[in-house]
Amino acid sequence: MTDAHTSPEFVTERIREAILSGDLRPGEKLHQDKLADMLGISRTPLRTALTALTQSGLVSYENNRGFYVREFSFSDVAGAFQVRAELEATACRLAASNMSEAAEQLLFELVEEGDRLLSPGSLSPENLVPYRRMNVGFHTAIMELAANPWIKTFVESLHNVPLASDRVIMWRDFYVIRRSHDDHHRIARALAKGQGERAAAIMREHITFALEHLHTQLEEYPEDFLRVPTADALSSKTRTRRRHRRPAA
Amino acid sequence: MTDAHTSPEFVTERIREAILSGDLRPGEKLHQDKLADMLGISRTPLRTALTALTQSGLVSYENNRGFYVREFSFSDVAGAFQVRAELEATACRLAASNMSEAAEQLLFELVEEGDRLLSPGSLSPENLVPYRRMNVGFHTAIMELAANPWIKTFVESLHNVPLASDRVIMWRDFYVIRRSHDDHHRIARALAKGQGERAAAIMREHITFALEHLHTQLEEYPEDFLRVPTADALSSKTRTRRRHRRPAA
DNA sequence: GGCGCACATAATGTATCCAAAATTGTCATT
DNA sequence: AATGACAATTTTGGATACATTATGTGCGCC
Structure with a gap:
């Protein structure tokens, strides 16, 4: 484990690395549910990480439309x-x-x-x-x-x-x-x-x-x-979190 | 009303104003429950506003200890x-x-x-x-x-x-x-x-x-x-939200 | 009487739940 | 067949409930 103590801190770094290394491509949509799943956390800390990254300029955000990897010219x-x-x-x-x-x-x-x-x-x-x-x-x-x-x-x-x-x-x-x-x-x-x-x-x-x-x-x-993104660079080492599941249908 | 469309955007601006105008004093603790109550929103959008302000440098944050108005020398x-x-x-x-x-x-x-x-x-x-x-x-x-x-x-x-x-x-x-x-x-x-x-x-x-x-x-x-903070500069014009209340005490 | 530990309390962090918005797909109409 | 409206689905945003961490207080022990 790194020495980041709270999960937003941790996943912020993780996502930053993924973007800078090219694993997440410019313009790519940052799907909250999927990302949270991959990282093994819930959407709440993920969203704080994403807003932090938005402020620091790596990620862009549109109202009610979500987060994207920012594109740089x-x-x-x-x-x-x-x-x-x-x-x-x-x-x-x-x-x-x-x-x-x-x-x-x-x-x-x-x-x-x-x-x-x-x-x-x-x-x-x-x-x-x-x-x-x-x-x-x-x-x-x-x-x-x-x-x-x-x-x-x-x-x-x-x-x-x-x-x-x-x-x-x-x-x-x-x-x-x-x-x-x-x-x-x-x-x-x-x-x-x-x-x-x-x-x-x-x-x-x-x-x-x-x-x-x-x-x-x-x-x-x-x-x-032109970095080729590695397949599943973000999938967490910890077992992927079991998501909420409705009793039955 | 400003033209901020989502509540984090709105309250971010609100808090920034409060800090720059001196209504929130340097070093002051930003109590999530109280602030959320004053602003008439829940802690979720408030926290995104605070993390944004943290990134932009107006607010400081310590792990598990919360947010404070940043002090500038x-x-x-x-x-x-x-x-x-x-x-x-x-x-x-x-x-x-x-x-x-x-x-x-x-x-x-x-x-x-x-x-x-x-x-x-x-x-x-x-x-x-x-x-x-x-x-x-x-x-x-x-x-x-x-x-x-x-x-x-x-x-x-x-x-x-x-x-x-x-x-x-x-x-x-x-x-x-x-x-x-x-x-x-x-x-x-x-x-x-x-x-x-x-x-x-x-x-x-x-x-x-x-x-x-x-x-x-x-x-x-x-x-x-040395701006003297006005009493309740942050209390929202909208009716203050009724918060969860324990049966009695 | 002071120090330290343990428990109680409060506040933060995270997960889940619900609502609102956007997107997509379908169907009817032209 | 194309287009537009509408419904279904997905996805995001916000509220609440639950877990975890810090803090404050009191009691016992030294």
Whole structure:
């Protein structure tokens, strides 16, 4: 079991994963009875999960017509990168004024961790998850140093936009990764020296380029991004709940 | 009546108003039974409203302990202004590339409307609401011209931070308003000429100054911001629903 | 007299039930 | 055969009942 304590919390995460991973397809109707059955809960907690997801933008809702997996256009994705670039650039600017010994050290440790993972000259599949963790950690650390909770909040919600999340990255071309991690180096150094504006500029470009690169990748290898939904990804491990049954007819 | 069609939508708005206006005080416990009774609905739609408000940040929630009106520190408010300044500045930069005849005209009409309202040399109380509408309209128009839905989404959610919303403004000093509206003039002109970077700079300062001014106002006239909750602001106009009652006690 | 445990109470969380709305399918009419 | 109205069915929305978790109180024990 995960450490989510109440079922809405739990199933929210579950459904979010299903949507981001493509198991639930954009536009698909989220049938309350069926979903509740699959997840082994009743409709009440499911509905709270769905309204939460609606607010966070992953799900759309129409009055008396129910919930649907929200569809994102490429322009939505592009917009998410644009805003993320600005927000994280701002985070750099702010973080520069809040640097401490400990903060500096944390950033450099993360960067070194990245160096270790990339040192073989390629990113092996088993290092992919650690690298992603390092990457998320680096960006998160800066947003926390910025000491402005809104930045982190909004960036997190942008990570809910399917292709804008860090789960899709460009592992095809090692040079791109290396260069991207080089940005991390420079950002860390700039922050350590209190060069907030410089760090911001590098960060803006760091993210802007990621969008550009995603765009070219999408055109060259579109199949990489069309996830085929696995059959019954949502069926719960717990026995499927026995539903109310009328005595007889 | 508002045009909210379903009861969660309706009561969400109702509770949001109550919180932003100060009728529900920061930190106050949101008792489900009592609130549902006051609003004349059952706990089910109330809970969906509360989870929605939780997601949008106005309400906090603890597992099995219920909902509370979220408390904001001044630093939260300041952070909201900071981020809003960046987001709306970005909106200007983007809008500059999307200007059309109609867009230009819309902005100038809004600015002229503001001129009319300020022409008496002071802002009379009955013009306060129209001026606020004009102001919101102006900022919204630019965000829409930016054609990046995330900006508008996030800025709207920042307006949920009590003192960061446009409902609190500095009507004490007419010169401040006049100068603020002068910013609108310059922003409109800059955008019309395609000077995105200039518009962005003005907008950033426009909002940054609003924070600074709020800060000084808070120190000088703190009583203006301590709203005394009206006795039973939430009791519904419709007859209060008769709740389940135990036989006797 | 203070601390802690146990029970009572109250409030939250979830399931079920009922009502209202929407969708679908059928039939009659043109 | 196509279209529109109407009925049947499905599905959602809301209310209530039930279960579970927190909390407050009192009693006993140390």
